[in-house]
Amino acid sequence: MSYRLLWSVLLTLVLVTATVLVGMGQEPPPPEEPEAFALLNGRPIGLERFERNKSSVLNYYQQVYAQFGMDIRMLMQGPRGRLFELDLELVALDAVLTEGLVNEEAERRAITVSEEALDEAFQVQYTRLLEREGLTEEQLAGALLAQGSTLQAFKDDGRAQIAQQLIRDAVARAVAGPVEPTEAELLAYFETHRDAYDIEAEVQASHILVEEMEKAQQILDELAEGADFAALAREHSTCPSSERGGALGWFGRGRMVPEFEEAAFALQVGELSGLVQTDFGVHIILVTDRRDAKEALFDEVREELREDLRENMINDLFWEWVETTLAQAEVEVREPVLNAWFIQDRDIDLGIAAFEELRDAPEVTDRHLTFIIGSLYQDRMEQGEATLAAADEDAVDDITLDIAEIEAQVEADRLAALSAYQEALSELGEIDEIIARIETLEAKAPAATQ
Numbered sequence: 386m387s388y389r390l391l392w393s394v395l396l397t398l399v400l401v402t403a404t405v406l407v408g409m410g411q412e413p414p415p416p417e418e419p420e421a422f423a424l425l426n427g428r429p430i431g432l433e434r435f436e437r438n439k440s441s442v443l444n445y446y447q448q449v450y451a452q453f454g455m456d457i458r459m460l461m462q463g464p465r466g467r468l469f470e471l472d473l474e475l476v477a478l479d480a481v482l483t484e485g486l487v488n489e490e491a492e493r494r495a496i497t498v499s500e501e502a503l504d505e506a507f508q509v510q511y512t513r514l515l516e517r518e519g520l521t522e523e524q525l526a527g528a529l530l531a532q533g534s535t536l537q538a539f540k541d542d543g544r545a546q547i548a549q550q551l552i553r554d555a556v557a558r559a560v561a562g563p564v565e566p567t568e569a570e571l572l573a574y575f576e577t578h579r580d581a582y583d584i585e586a587e588v589q590a591s592h593i594l595v596e597e598m599e600k601a602q603q604i605l606d607e608l609a610e611g612a613d614f615a616a617l618a619r620e621h622s623t624c625p626s627s628e629r630g631g632a633l634g635w636f637g638r639g640r641m642v643p644e645f646e647e648a649a650f651a652l653q654v655g656e657l658s659g660l661v662q663t664d665f666g667v668h669i670i671l672v673t674d675r676r677d678a679k680e681a682l683f684d685e686v687r688e689e690l691r692e693d694l695r696e697n698m699i700n701d702l703f704w705e706w707v708e709t710t711l712a713q714a715e716v717e718v719r720e721p722v723l724n725a726w727f728i729q730d731r732d733i734d735l736g737i738a739a740f741e742e743l744r745d746a747p748e749v750t751d752r753h754l755t756f757i758i759g760s761l762y763q764d765r766m767e768q769g770e771a772t773l774a775a776a777d778e779d780a781v782d783d784i785t786l787d788i789a790e791i792e793a794q795v796e797a798d799r800l801a802a803l804s805a806y807q808e809a810l811s812e813l814g815e816i817d818e819i820i821a822r823i824e825t826l827e828a829k830a831p832a833a834t835q
Contacts, residue, residue, distance in 0.1 A: 424717040425485040438477040467753040471726045487556045498551045515625045519665045557703035566694045574694045582681035589674035591631035594624040601667035759805030766798035
């Protein structure tokens with residue numbers, strides 16, 4: 386696992402950007418114009434910055450698909466794989482453009498992050514990471530060294546990501562303005578998310594983790610003779626929790642590895658486990674408290690609800706601001722195929738025109754261009770079909786809809802998609818995906834033409 390992927394596990398998907406405002410530091414000078422991968426309001430975005438984001442997006446999706454036993458590389462083959470790759474690149478592009486807008490707004494509003502705030506946030510996240518992965522700092526440093534990296538590079542990268550996230554959070558609050566949920570909104574939110582506030586069964590436990598079974602047995606024997614658990618944890622445990630006498634705090638089911646969880650939840654308060662073997666080593670567990678599951682009551686979780694709903698409202702307002710601001714921004718993507726894909730994501734009509742222009746440009750050599758054009762015509766056809774289905778389902782005359790015109794456009798798009806796919810078949814060979822799409826479109830032909 387790369388250190389960048391470790392941070393993506395920690396921060397979900399916080400994408401790194403080259404510009405981070407910390408304290409009163411100045412923005413680094415922009416790269417020279419020829420190096421720019423894209424321009425946002427005239428400001429260059431370097432190719433390296435985009436590639437780092439693309440790598441983070443790919444790593445994230447690899448983790449998601451791996452949970453279902455799928456290899457993402459299988460999804461990136463052939464014509465459909467090209468569409469998938471363009472979607473990944475679009476996510477990376479949108480992310481870097483969003484961060485660019487955030488940094489512009491932070492600069493405009495003079496929003497900065499102090500070194501003290503960054504240090505505090507980093508230390509909290511870094512400690513959590515070590516505990517979650519069951520690593521000491523020395524073990525992490527060794528793993529990074531084996532991958533050709535260093536602990537300092539890992540920390541620098543983590544600090545950059547956290548600094549950007551702090552800037553993003555501050556900008557989100559600034560553009561959202563004052564937000565205060567009403568009582569009715571709190572009640573509605575509670576009814577929708579009630580399960581999230583139910584208290585699950587939890588245990589509070591401490592543990593001692595060592596590598597060898599023999600050493601674990603010696604420690605267990607000492608505990609049986611009355612030795613102090615916390616003292617032995619500080620002396621022998623290899624887990625970062627050793628600094629707290631082995632204390633892990635409260636945890637519910639699904640938080641620990643299965644063997645550890647099963648042993649911990651089987652213990653009563655004050656009871657000591659035997660030797661519990663996991664992939665991390667050998668554990669001795671002491672349960673110090675327990676609490677039963679409990680259904681949440683509105684009055685008991687009111688303030689937690691208020692804070693959660695406020696954060697959701699701020700987040701919604703932030704993304705509305707991003708969408709509006711990006712729509713008004715001047716964006717130029719220097720890579721022509723991705724630029725056309727960026728255009729079609731916002732306006733499919735303009736996107737089709739952009740791709741058809743690329744198809745006729747000799748300097749653009751993407752072998753899947755014709756297939757992509759076919760897929761866009763098919764997408765527009767399906768949008769028209771959905772409009773017709775909705776109008777039919779409502780069974781209401783809508784004078785704003787010209788049904789005949791929509792039907793004509795759907796048929797025109799079907800024929801255009803069919804023609805593009807047939808051309809792609811001759812260019813790329815007998816590919817099952819293309820053949821299946823052609824058969825689907827042929828089956829949709831009006832009865833009079835079949």
